[in-house]
Amino acid sequence: MTDNLNAPLTLSKEEMRQYGYKIVDLLVSHFHNLSSQKLVSLADRKQMDALLQEAIPNEASPPEKVLNHVIQNVLPHVDLLTHPKFYSFVPSPSNYISVMADTIASGFNIFSGGWSASPAAAELEIVTLNWLLEMFNFPITEGGGLFTSGGSMANLTALATARRIKCGGDYSKAIIYLSDQAHSSNIKAIRVLGFKKRQVRVIPTDMEFKMSLNKLKNCIAKDKLEGYTPFCIIATAGTTNTGTVDPLEEIATICKKENLWMHIDGAYGGAAILSEKGNQYLKGIEMADSLTVDPHKWFFQPYEIGCLLVKDHKWLSKTFSEKPVYLRDIEGNESEINFYDHGIQLTRRFRALKFYMSIKTFGLNAFRKAIQYSITLTENLEDILRKSPKWEVISPATLAVINFRCNPINYNLPELALDKLNQHISKQIIVSRNAVLVTTILLDQVVLRMCLINPRTTIDDLQETLSLCENYADEYLSDLKL
Ligand SMILES: Cc1ncc(COP(=O)(O)O)c(C=O)c1O
Structure with a gap:
């Protein structure tokens, strides 16, 4: 039997090669010229509509023509979250090996749902989960x-x-606890699961942005007196705003005493376990019942790969296992994990492959080095900021996150003016397309936040950005004629 090359949606071998080589060249150039690329797109909806809206094409176009259209009109209008000067949100430094691994996973269209469809995919997920x-x-x-x-x-x-x-x-009386710095995805999850607002307790944080233990304990005690059933605490290991780690050991003790589930959201900070400093910050993380980590953040994987770890794998099958008749022939035996029984998705892409190939290729030590580098880089930035009369540190370098604001001491600006000044700096930096540096709110102040997990970011990059910020601040203040 031969392949039908006239079948719809088929390219000739030569066309496939040419197409693929062009994309590989594009990616290599992307990775090697990152610093010189504009990393932010400012296009609005009107511009994008004008450039990209079109009726559904019924007829074919030459592959190269469509690819060129994407290169010319789509790629210049996406932010580059792998760029060394993308300091905001949680950047995604990525790596080339994983990008290629994703291409293999898509190219072979590997089904990572059940064991029998792809035993090696399931096995590699088990292997990499074991590493984690x-x-x-x-x-x-x-x-x-x-x-x-x-x-x-x-x-x-x-x-x-x-x-x-x-x-x-x-679960009508069940209560769940999380801090006011917990990531919004937890609140979304709670809502999706059908909990009512009255079942959620948002615990205030202390001056270090950590969940207040005293307030947590009071809240649990009050809920019990009122006849509610506390069932889960969500602690954060590396908050998005400040990189803060909640007091994990103490929260674990409370969970044990009160028989509560301890979930740790380590989506941002979890990977820091690989560094000496991070390991100290994350003491107690092993006490969680469940732990979120996010390889597409500080494990340098391209989107999309997150990860949930649990103390007992049977908890997942107890929660998610369904036995529809159309899957009865592929159930397999107990040792052969069907990951569709461990979570929500049935059809799943082969995410483990990129994690596996990148760790095997670079070695875990390279990941350790990159993570430690980022933590130290952020601490060095903190030193620079503290030595300057123009800058004020609002939250110290913690797991590669730092918050600061421009507050020139000779001006003695009131709070409102400081908020406006820092918002202005952020806006100008973005308009310049030189760096992405957005604000957040801490202690009711508008502050500039940097998340420096990209191992390609250098202290020179940071100095350049600070100088640019200072220029914008000087211009702004001189326009105000203060
Ligand atoms: C602490 C924390 N939890 C959860 C998330 C959500 O992760 P994702 O964007 O991968 O869904 C984030 C994202 O930044 C985060 O920082």
Whole structure:
């Protein structure tokens, strides 16, 4: 039997090669010329509509023509989150090996749902999950997990599991606790799961942005007196705003005493376990019942790969397993994990491959070095800021996140003026397309936030950005004629 090259949606071998080589060249050039590229797009909806809106094409176009259209009109209008001067949100430094691994996973269209469709894909997910379980000191034999699209899905999967295991079918009186610095994906997950607002307790944080233990304990005690059933605490290991780690050991003690599920959202900070400093910050992370980590953040993977780890893999199958008749022939035996039974998705892409290939290629030590580098770089930036009369540190370098604001001491500006000044600086930096540096709110102040997990970011990059910020501040203040 031969392949039908006249079948619809088919290219000749030569066309496929030419097309693929052009894309590889494009990617190589992207990775090697990152610093010189404009990393931010300012296009608005009107411009994008004008450039890209079109009726559905019924007829074919030459492959090269469509590819060129994408290169010329799509790629220049996306932000480059891999760029060394992309300092905002959580950047995604990525790596070329994983990009190629994703191409293999898509190219072979590997189904990573059930064992029998792709035993090696399931096995590599088990292998890489075991690596992660080991990193976080979770039990390898009993423990388990799965890769998800990202941290949001991992948190949703964790909370569905926590509820199933702790509450069974009746959760009308169940209460869940998280801090005012917890990531919004947790609140979304709680809402998706159908909890009412009255079942959620947002615990205030202290001056270090950590969940207040005293307020948490008071809240639990009050809820119990009122006849509610506390069932889960979500602690954060590396908050998005400040990189802060909640007091994990103390929260674990409370969970043990009160028989609560401890979920740790380590989507941002979890990877720091690989560095000496991060390891100290994350003490107690091994005490969680479930833990979200997010390889498409500080494990340098391209989107989309998040991960949920649990202490007992049976919790996942107890929560998600369904036995439809059309899957009865591929159930396999107990040792052969069907990851569709461990989470929400049935059809799943082969996410483990990129994690596996990049760690095998570069070695875990390269990841350790990159993470330690970022933590130190952020601490060095803090030193520079503290020595300057123009800058004020609002939250110190913590797990490669720092918040600061321009506050020139000779001006003595009131709070409102400082907010406006820092908002202006951020806006100008973005308009310049030189760096992405957005604001957040801390202690009711508008502050500039940097998340420096890209190992390609240098201290010179940071100095250049600070100088640019200072120029914008000087212009702004001189226009105000203060
Ligand atoms: C602490 C934390 N949790 C969860 C998430 C959500 O992860 P994702 O965007 O991969 O869904 C983020 C994203 O920044 C995060 O910082």
